[in-house]
Amino acid sequence: MSGFDLTGLTASFGGERVIGPLSLRVQQGEKVALVGKSGAGKSTLMRLIHERVDRESSLVPQDLGLVNALPVFHNVFMGQLDKHSAWYSTVTLIRPFFRDRDKVREILQALGMSEKLWMPTASLSGGQRQRVAIARALYRNAPVLLADEPISALDGPMAHLVMQLLRQRFATSVIALHDVEMALKYCNRIVGIQDGQVALDEASDHLKAADIMSLY
Ligand SMILES: Nc1ncnc2c1ncn2[C@@H]1O[C@H](COP(=O)(O)OP(=O)(O)OP(=O)(O)O)[C@@H](O)[C@H]1O
Secondary structure (H helix, E strand, O other), X not given: OOOEEEEEEEEEEOOEEEEEEEEEEEOOOOEEEEEOOOOOOHHHHHHHHHHHHHHHEEEEOOOOOOOOOOEHHHHHHHHHHHHOOHHHHHHHHHXXXXXXXXXXXXXXXXXXXXXXXXXXXXXXXXXXXXXXXXXXXXXXXXXXXXXXXXOOOXXXXXXXXXXXXXXXXXXXXXXXXXXXXXXXXXXOEEEEEEOOEEEEEEEHHHOOHHHHHOOO
């Protein structure tokens, strides 16, 4: 599977409906930006999609989900934890295999931080930590990328580099973005969320930033 067709997506907190019911069909090759104001329901929708797509996806959650006590290498390696045996993962914890080191180093290099390979993740800056979560998703190399605000802590040039890399490496993606210009530049479909519903669903080519700002 490299696209998905989900129906009946709903989420409630404390008896209050915050998402749906809504449907979302994403075809292979689509790069979807989820946009909408803070609290509209983007992260909740992303979690619902991930629950259904799960092993077919590479996830970059908003809270990053890193293990601070472990070095960068091991956090990135976790992207493929479910593909290895317990034996392989235990050996890797103590003495990683060369092929895995090389692969992880190569991904970190593309993200401009190969020198951090063995650094404790806790010692990194916010933007560096965000890139470790992105590296983990790249290392997982699943058919679909699900990323929740993956460039929120990055400076301008690094944000563009990361968006280019994600576009190259994942045929199909759903990325929640606050930056409307980045959404238009790097995604070919814009889905706007308002009060837990799809309020806009258009090809990027047909939209200008001002059209999207009506959601805010
Ligand atoms: N664990 C939770 N418990 C209670 N309410 C929650 C919880 N998670 C989200 N919500 C509520 O659901 C709504 C949607 O939140 P969500 O995080 O999905 O929005 P968002 O569009 O991702 O916002 P942001 O852009 O600020 O990340 C908000 O009103 C939020 O308060």
